[in-house]
Amino acid sequence: MFSAYKGLPRTAWIIFGGTIVNRIGFMVVPFLVYYLGSRDVSTSQITYVLGCLGIGSLVGPLLSGVLADSWGRRSTMVTGLVGTACAHGLLFAAPNLVTLALAAAVLSVCGTMVSPSANALLAESVDDERRRNAFSLVHWAVNIGSAGAGVLGGFLAENGYWLLFLVDAATALAFAAIAVTFLPEGKRTAPAPAGQGGGYGVVVRDPLMRAMLPLFGVTLAIYSLTEASLPLAIRDDGLSPKVLGLIAALNAVLVVILQPLAASVLAKVRPLIVYVFASALIAVGVALTGLADDLWSYGATVAVWSLGEAAIGGIHSATVQSIAPEHARGRYQGAFQWLWGSSRFLALTAGTAVYAHLGPAYLWWFCAVAGVLAPLGVLALGPAIERRTAQLAAAKEQPKEAAAGM
Numbered sequence: 001m002f003s004a005y006k007g008l009p010r011t012a013w014i015i016f017g018g019t020i021v022n023r024i025g026f027m028v029v030p031f032l033v034y035y036l037g038s039r040d041v042s043t044s045q046i047t048y049v050l051g052c053l054g055i056g057s058l059v060g061p062l063l064s065g066v067l068a069d070s071w072g073r074r075s076t077m078v079t080g081l082v083g084t085a086c087a088h089g090l091l092f093a094a095p096n097l098v099t100l101a102l103a104a105a106v107l108s109v110c111g112t113m114v115s116p117s118a119n120a121l122l123a124e125s126v127d128d129e130r131r132r133n134a135f136s137l138v139h140w141a142v143n144i145g146s147a148g149a150g151v152l153g154g155f156l157a158e159n160g161y162w163l164l165f166l167v168d169a170a171t172a173l174a175f176a177a178i179a180v181t182f183l184p185e186g187k188r189t190a191p192a193p194a195g196q197g198g199g200y201g202v203v204v205r206d207p208l209m210r211a212m213l214p215l216f217g218v219t220l221a222i223y224s225l226t227e228a229s230l231p232l233a234i235r236d237d238g239l240s241p242k243v244l245g246l247i248a249a250l251n252a253v254l255v256v257i258l259q260p261l262a263a264s265v266l267a268k269v270r271p272l273i274v275y276v277f278a279s280a281l282i283a284v285g286v287a288l289t290g291l292a293d294d295l296w297s298y299g300a301t302v303a304v305w306s307l308g309e310a311a312i313g314g315i316h317s318a319t320v321q322s323i324a325p326e327h328a329r330g331r332y333q334g335a336f337q338w339l340w341g342s343s344r345f346l347a348l349t350a351g352t353a354v355y356a357h358l359g360p361a362y363l364w365w366f367c368a369v370a371g372v373l374a375p376l377g378v379l380a381l382g383p384a385i386e387r388r389t390a391q392l393a394a395a396k397e398q399p400k401e402a403a404a405g406m
Contacts, residue, residue, distance in 0.1 A: 004133045004263035011125035012134045014182045015118055016141045018175040022081070022114070023145025025171025027153035027164045028088060028107075029053070035161045036100070045097050052101040054348070056108025057341035064113035065120075065334020066199065069327065073121035073186030074179055076330075080113030081176035085169040087111075092165040112341065114175075116333040121186040123321040123329055128393060131321060132271050135314025136263045143259065147252035202328045203335045208384055209323070213335065215381075216316055217343045218374035219279045222286050222367045224347035226251075226305070229355050229363060230289055236360075237293050246295065247302045254303060258310035266311060272382045275315045276375040281308030283371020290364035323388040326396070 028035070032053070036046050060080070067076040087107035094100040119135070126134045156163040203209050234244050266274050285305025292298040317336060324332035354363045 002260050002264065004267045005137050005260065008130060008134055008137060009125045011183060012122060012137055014178065015122055016137050018178040018183075019118070019138055019141035020145040020148075021171050021178070022175040023142050024148045024152065025168040026146060026149045027156065028091070028168045030149075031153055031157050031161070031164055032104075034157065035164070038161060039100075041097065041100070048097065049101050049104045052105040053108045054341075054345045056105040057112050058338060058345070059105075060109040060112030061116050061334045061337030061341060062200065063109065063334075064116040064337070065331035067113075068117035068120045068186075068330030068334070073117045073124075073330065074183050075185065076117035077114055077121070077179050077183075078176045080110050080117070081172045081179070083110030083113070085172040085176075088165045088169040088172070092162065112337060116330060116337045119317050119321070119333045119337075120330040121183065123318075123324075123333075124186060124326075125184075128322065128389065132313070132315060132318040133263060133267065135318040135321075136259065137314075139314040139317075140256070140259045140263075143252060143255045147249075147256055150248060150252060200331055200335060202325065203331055206323075208381065208388060209320075209332070209335065212319075212323075212378060212381055212385075213339050215374045215377045216336070217339050218370050219282060220316075220340055220343035221347045221351070222283050222371045223305070223309070224344040225286055225351050225363070225367065227344070227348065229347075229351050229360070230286075232352070232355055233289050233292070233360060234298065239295070239298075243295050243298065247298055250299055251302050251306045251309075254306040255310045258307065259313060262311045263313055270382075271315050271319065272379050272385070274311060275319075276379050278308045278312035278315075279375035279378075280372050281305060281311070283308075283367050287364045287368035287371065290360055319385065323385055323392070325392065 032049070033046060036049060041049070064076055064080065067079070084107065087103060087110050091100065091103035091107055094103045118138070122134055122138060123131060152167070153164060156167065230247075231244050234247075282305045285301050285303075285308060288301040288304065289298070292301050317333065320332050320336045321329060351363060354366075
């Protein structure tokens with residue numbers, strides 16, 4: 001069951017363990033609306049705080065990518081983790097709406113700085129053949145930690161919201177300590193080629209990234225609909241919040257159990273083939289929400305898209321890293337994480353608007369059609385991705401061959 005993860009380097013397992021610790025402490029954001037309500041913040045005012053939270057998630061990945069390439073992978077991770085811990089304290093102590101919104105933005109910026117730098121460090125610790133499995137391992141860690149956070153968060157919230165803030169800050173500091181103690185700093189990237197600079201121009205000028213990221217974004221946005229439009233559908237069918245809690249638990253359990261099995265079974269299948277079928281499962285599963293009307297039918301739809309989530313693992317991140325020049329790995333990962341945040345923001349805003357004003361059917365049909373076509377577009381880019389990967393591998397071997405010949 002775990003054969004796909006055997007032989008991964010020490011760095012991968014340290015990031016795996018640290019990610020579980022950190023994600024177990026991801027409780028404040030899911031319960032933020034309830035906390036703000038306990039502070040007598042009105043529904044209309046809550047939108048400002050959540051908006052700042054969303055804006056921060058667009059800034060953090062981009063900042064992390066630049067710092068990871070220019071300053072260091074581990075240093076950027078630790079800065080984000082320590083900043084996350086401090087931001088939790090600021091958010092809890094914020095005296096008014098303005099400071100709550102600013103603290104939420106700081107929390108989001110710092111929290112989203114961790115993943116791009118960690119992924120860049122992970123990518124350079126494994127060879128090309130094991131990269132997909134390494135990213136799958138870390139994706140599994142996210143789901144393990146999130147499952148624990150969901151159970152623990154509900155219990156702690158009933159005993160005082162301050163406990164959520166305390167645990168979230170403590171787990172962020174714990175991961176920072178793990179990183180400082182056990183992780184290498186990571187390679188400092190070689191200077192960028194003349195004329196490319198140290199910003200995101202290297203990503204923007206890459207035609208393969210320009211073609212691939214929007215296609216990835218469609219699948220990410222459809223998956224993100226499970227955070228907003230799925231709860232709306234459950235509510236509109238007259239079902240209680242307990243149903244939402246049960247299907248969230250079902251998703252977490254299925255992914256935690258199935259992901260290592262899927263990684264082992266599908267290890268020898270081309271990643272983009274797995275991506276197409278997994279993305280289609282996610283799209284069809286979310287689209288079938290339109291036919292569900294009770295606990296059992298909603299559970300069936302969740303099982304479909306959870307299977308897709310388990311199968312897709314870390315293929316997104318691994319593919320992005322496979323085409324990233326060595327001097328820009330952090331920025332390529334930062335661009336992908338920015339896409340994640342943008343897709344989620346679009347799903348929570350535009351997706352909800354389509355559901356409310358045009359009707360749920362339009363949203364579910366979009367998922368069914370676009371969610372199947374977009375992965376096929378990624379598959380069409382397969383030859384170009386393989387050529388780029390081969391070129392980067394050949395360039396990486398040239399200095400070794402030159403050194404051997406001396």
